[in-house]
Amino acid sequence: MAEIGLSTPITLLIAFIILSQAIKIVREYERVVIFRLGRFSGVKGPGIFFIIPIIDRVILLDLRVFTIDVAKQVVITRDNVSVEVDAVIYYRVVDPSRAVIQVENYKLATSLLAQTTLRDVLGQIELDDLLSKRDELNKKLQSILDQHTDPWGIKVTAVTLRDVSLPESMRRAIAKQAESEREKRSRIILADGEFQASKTMTDAARLYEEVPAALKLRELQTLVDIAREKTLIVVTPSGDAATGSMVGMTSALNRELSEREATRKDEAKKEALKEASIEAARARR
Structure with missing residues (x-):
């Protein structure tokens, strides 16, 4: 009886340990890759599920977006200019099974791939394009990285060139x-x-x-403008002859301008009559 009484707590303890190892709970943004006796069994989560202790081995993966801060890379552009460039890579796991089976360490592999791709792509362009076409380069880098990481179950969502350091x-x-x-x-x-x-x-x-009279009137206007200066003394012709000359020039200019205006109006009337006759001819047709 004593042995039975002693074994009962031990049995319960062992059962509790086994049960606690068999029950797994993962969050909404997590997945678990299960290997049974070394072979891939499946992907579980989110929520609660059961495994077989000792026989099953589980690997937990986070599906949220990760960032890689690519350290400054020395890049020689196509026009032989040495620059230092750093970037930020955004990626996430989209296929947990491939992220575990196809690559040993997907985080390290993605980081190293980002560094080499950054040097290769930027080494094929000129400095002016590197400084002025950031958006195009970001999209190109993202496309290349996403293509290479797709077999690993990794999705590169964005690439941002953060800084370009030029020599002094x-x-x-x-x-x-x-x-x-x-x-x-x-x-x-x-x-x-x-x-x-x-x-x-x-x-x-x-x-x-x-119109020569216009030039003379411009001279007179200049004299008037000069006369406004209090510190100047302007000597102008005086007498009836000078006054008559000014009046005569003004009258001549007015006549010239009136004749030009009358000629312009006559031409406008002729043009209007011509257009009216054309319209009337069209209407008769």
Whole structure:
């Protein structure tokens, strides 16, 4: 009786240990790969399930997105410029069985693959493209990495080039180039302004040539502008002759302008009558 009484607690303890080893609970973002006697048995989770202790071996995997902070890589671009580039890789496990069976350590393998791919891809492009086409390079790197990690059950969701460090001499050269571009744009704007001003002056000279009285009135206007300065003394012709000359020039200019306006109106009327006759002919047809 004593032996039976002693064995009962031991049996219960052994049963409890076996049962605790047989019951497994995994979270929503986890999966368990089961090997039975060394052979792949299946993937379980999430929730509660049972295994056979000692016979079954389980490997727990996290399905959430992981990040790889790729250390700075020294890259020589196609135009022979040495730069340091670092990046961030985002990936997750999509097939737990392949992530365990096809690769020994998928985290280390993905990290090393990211480093070599970064050097290979960036070594095939020029520095200007590396600095200006970040989005295209990110997509290209993501596509290449995803293609290589797919047999491992890994999905590379994104790649981000974080920093590009240039040598000091190259930074000075780029700054000098940017300054030259700004100076070039400034000169173009200045030249365009001078061209517009010269065009306006040419038009004014043509007008003065066609209407000489306008040039004289412009001279008189200049004298009026100068007279507004209190510190200046302007001497102008006086007398009835000078006044009569000014009045005569003004009258001549007014007549010239009136004749031009009348000619313009006559031409407009003729054009309107011509269009009206054409419309009437079309209506009769």
